[in-house]
Amino acid sequence: MARTDYMNDPDAPLPTSIVIAASAFVLDDAGRLLLIRRTDSGLHALPGGRHELGETMSETAIRETIEETGVRIAVTGLVGIYSNPAHVIEFTDGEVRQEFSICFRGEPVSGEPRGSDESTEVRWVEPVELPTLEIHPSIRLRIDHGFAERAEPYYT
Numbered sequence: 001m002a003r004t005d006y007m008n009d010p011d012a013p014l015p016t017s018i019v020i021a022a023s024a025f026v027l028d029d030a031g032r033l034l035l036i037r038r039t040d041s042g043l044h045a046l047p048g049g050r051h052e053l054g055e056t057m058s059e060t061a062i063r064e065t066i067e068e069t070g071v072r073i074a075v076t077g078l079v080g081i082y083s084n085p086a087h088v089i090e091f092t093d094g095e096v097r098q099e100f101s102i103c104f105r106g107e108p109v110s111g112e113p114r115g116s117d118e119s120t121e122v123r124w125v126e127p128v129e130l131p132t133l134e135i136h137p138s139i140r141l142r143i144d145h146g147f148a149e150r151a152e153p154y155y156t
Contacts, residue, residue, distance in 0.1 A: 003040045004090045005136050015088050015098040022060040023048025023139075025079050025146035026071070026106040032124035033143065034113070035133070036068050039120050044133045046103065046142060049118070061104040069122045070114035073106035079146045080154030087138045103142045 006012035023046040026034040035044045049064040051057060058075040065073050082101045089097045113122040125133070130143065145154045 002092045005041065005043075005138070006088050006090065007084075007137050008086045012086075012088050013090055013096045015085075016094075016096045018098045018100060020051040020057075021049055021099050021101040022051060022057050022064060023101055023103045023142065024061045024065045024073055024075075024106045025103055025142060026065065026073050026108060027146075028108055028124050030124070032126055033130070033146075034065075034069060034071060034108070035123065035125045036119035037121035039118055041136075042120075042134070043139070044125075044135045045139045047119075047122075048101070048103075057102050058104060061102075061106065065106065066111065068116050068119045069111075070116075071111040071122075072109045074109050075104045075106050077105035078153040079103040079105050079142060080150075081156070082138065082142065082154075083156050084138065103146070105146065 025046055034047065036047050038045050047065040047068040048061065051060045061075055062073055065071060080103050082103060085098055113124065115122055
């Protein structure tokens, strides 16, 4: 199912649902960032996805990261809480989603990057390469906050 992200767009469709999600900002020992290329948009992104009943939010970040990347992580902190109503995602099935996303800081524990049905590419990215990649502004914000190592988590 394809998706279109809208950010601060007055012509964006109105949301029909809200989804709770988690993502992970994960650096390896060399300071490279774990990124996926999404199958539904072609954009680079942090691994993450929908929270499921019966799990904690940090468990969601761990599960989604291993499902999408093959890398098992340990959650080590919180980058921020992102709930911008001006960011909506329209899916081809008609759903228009407003996300409520918690971005965790994580470190790799085991596994090697590999693609999945949600990610056509998974790799460790050097920070200097980030400006050359297509990344949605909402994800770019999380990446910037992750590298900033703020004393307190970001929240909206």
